[in-house]
Amino acid sequence: MAKTTASQPNKNRHLNRFYYPLDQAVEKPFNWRQMLRLLTYVKPYSRKLVPGAIIAMFISTLIRMAVPVIIGKVAIDVAIKHEDFNFLTYLVIGISILYLLSYLANTFRIKWVNILGQNVIYDLRKNLFSHVQHLSHNFFDKRSAGSILVRILNDVNSLQELFTNGIINLLMDVVMLLGIVVILFVLSPPLALAVMIILPLMFYISTKLRRNIRRSWQEVRIQKSRLNSHLNESMQGIRITQSFSQERENTEFFDGVNTDNYESERQATKKSAYFGPFVEMSNAIGTVILISYGAHLLILGEANGGIEIGTFVSFAFFLGMFWEPISRLGQIYNQLLVAMASSERIFEFLDEQPNVEEKADAKEVHDMQGHIEFDNVQFSYNEDRVALHEISLEMKPGQTVALVGHTGSGKSTIANLISRFYDPTAGVVRIDGMDIKDLKIDSLRSNISVVLQDTFIFSGTIMENIRFGRPEATDEEVHEAAKVVGADEFIKRLADGYQTEVEERGNILSAGERQLLSFARALLANPRILILDEATASIDTETEVKIQDALKKLLHGRTAIMIAHRLSTIREADNIIVLEHGKILEQGNHKELMEKRGEYFDLVKSQFQMLNAL
Known part of the structure; x- marks a missing residue:
């Protein structure tokens, strides 16, 4: 009883x-x-x-x-x-x-x-x-x-x-x-x-x-x-x-x-x-x-x-x-x-077949420069939800590009299309002049590293987690990557250092420490394109200051796409693209956009007022 x-109270819920809908019992013959x-x-x-x-x-x-x-x-x-x-x-x-x-x-x-x-x-x-x-x-x-x-x-x-x-x-x-x-x-x-x-x-x-x-x-x-x-x-x-x-x-x-x-x-x-x-x-x-x-x-x-x-x-x-x-x-x-x-x-x-299919004659990527182009790209997650409306933009090799805008404006969608986690509904995404649909998926993604806000740490040692994107890396290369991003300091304080076993999802580490490990992982993979999706959101202000220099080293010589709500992290970006409801409202560097006194100016102003209120 x-x-x-x-x-009973939860029956319908x-x-x-x-x-x-994909999990239903149906009548079928043997x-x-x-x-x-x-x-x-x-x-x-x-x-x-x-x-x-x-x-x-x-x-x-x-x-x-x-x-x-x-x-x-x-x-x-x-x-x-x-x-x-x-x-x-x-x-x-x-x-x-x-x-x-x-x-x-x-x-x-x-x-x-x-x-x-x-x-x-x-x-x-x-x-x-x-x-x-x-x-x-x-x-x-x-x-x-x-x-x-x-x-x-x-x-x-x-x-x-x-x-x-x-x-x-x-x-x-x-x-x-x-x-x-x-x-x-x-x-x-x-x-x-x-x-x-x-x-x-x-x-x-x-x-x-x-x-x-x-x-x-x-x-x-x-x-x-x-x-x-x-x-x-x-x-x-x-x-x-x-x-x-x-x-x-x-x-x-x-x-x-x-x-x-x-x-x-x-x-x-x-x-x-x-x-x-x-x-x-x-x-x-x-x-x-x-x-x-x-x-x-x-x-x-x-x-x-x-x-x-x-x-x-x-x-x-x-x-x-x-x-x-x-x-x-x-x-x-x-x-x-x-x-x-x-x-x-x-x-x-x-x-089940991948929605993102690799062509039989897909090409390997050699010496990627990181020149990214969106040519009238439109994308919909489903028929009722258009995420991008005929976006056209360019990210030059070695350039740091920031994507800003309110939640749902299309920032992460652009990052997902670059990594080819999804294919555009219309239009073309090119890297180094080649349609990414013509490239081998593994070859494309091996040149891209993604650092997310909710970074995932696997069960295993610190060393294994940093080495995840490049398993053949030496211990010295792992240590160097950790030093560059400022993770070496807290790793050495752990009982077993780089051999410390972390639990599922890295629960023994703080949010900031997990994020630093993800930076080290991305750097060790040595990508030509780096995507930072709210990557500094979980890091406190003091830690953020420490890794600003590390980020400069991390971004140097790479095409970087930074998605951030905290606008202080993108002031040095070469190009800032402001999005709203899947459309580009304006773009330029920080100084140019502030002088325009448009949407970006309003975002900076409202965030500055919020900080002052605190």
Whole structure:
């Protein structure tokens, strides 16, 4: 009751907050083409592991089917009937040897299919992660980090059981089922028909359940995605939650999301569980038929169209074995449904193509000078939101250009287009006279460094973080870059200096220290174009004064684009471009714009008045 009650105040809110149009359960037939695509991940191991596993499976299956025949038709109807105990002893020894051989075959089969499954899961997760790494920013704009994590972790994990056991067990159970049916009809066609009379009804009911079960597992994947999204958001925003004393509200919100996840799991498991009891009921009916009709055939005797006691015993063995693979096939079918729900979501990501595509004949960038031109560039994030209106501007090599304007004026959009995180809706962006669409993306971005306001520090050492953009850099080069930007001083005060382990997102460092590390990282990469997006916003005034000289060294000889609200940081810029609603209002250096007494003058004046008021 507590679970339901707690979630009621947030019921509509949590459904809307984590609702993604791209994450919906849909009715689809079983996709065999998708299944075959999934099996292509087995192909690299088909020569080494698959043949051995199949041979081992056939050996163990044939032994399992041979033993009941030996016991019934040979041991009972021959050895025991004729009281040939020496022959019976040999049969017992032979059956023991067969069981030992079956044990060895099963051991190797389990070993090989587990190795196969682990390798397939490794490759699938590697391919998915690598593919996502190269998708455009537009892809990440539409999805939460949590929903992406669910697909790379949970959805791939859900395929593990299918690859380690499901596929080979499916083959084994089909072979066993067909083999048993053939043997039963050879032993006694009338009795075989009698015990299988329940099969048409069972297949009819299982077909009816199929679509419902598959949709339920799709819903489970979606709810897990929403749960993971909320967990990811909650952990990253824990400081804000605690600052506003919203722990209780956040817990209630989580309870609502968790309840939906719980309900989806419960419903899917319940529907999947229907198959097991039905198979048990079918087995019970088959056993009743065997006993009643089999007893009748026993009384008739083999001479009158009946059966011998050995045949009856073999039938009893095979009947128990008959429902076993059917029951497992139901479980494997459930695995297939889960796999289909997960693989649909995995292949959706793998089929996603970058909005920013690289041409087949794209060129490498050599000796970039950093001459940037925007020629009537227009850009829209979506149809309702035009971010840039036919912008034309020029940034000369080695020039420092500042972009200023109110929030949403298009400053960061210009920076994103230069790095080719997005492509213009219209117009051309050129670097050194070349359309950046004609350049290789990696080659272009290797000549550009970006320093953001909310800089990201990775788990690892200080040294590894500075070296991130240029992994081959020497320790001496890392130290020199840190000294130039003024980071060396605080790094040496840390317990382990450059080898200090920083936590996720660099939480052991202050905002200013993280920003200084990002400056060192950018400098070490030695870019021809440097983009500073509110890069000094998190640095206090005293620290800002310290790094002004460092910035001059950092910017020297490079084309630099500075985006700043704090106008004191851009006074020395060669060109200041004032933007408003995606249009250029005015441009020039600080002195020229102040003399114009236009929009820039008003921005400086209002900021100066604000500082005086403080």
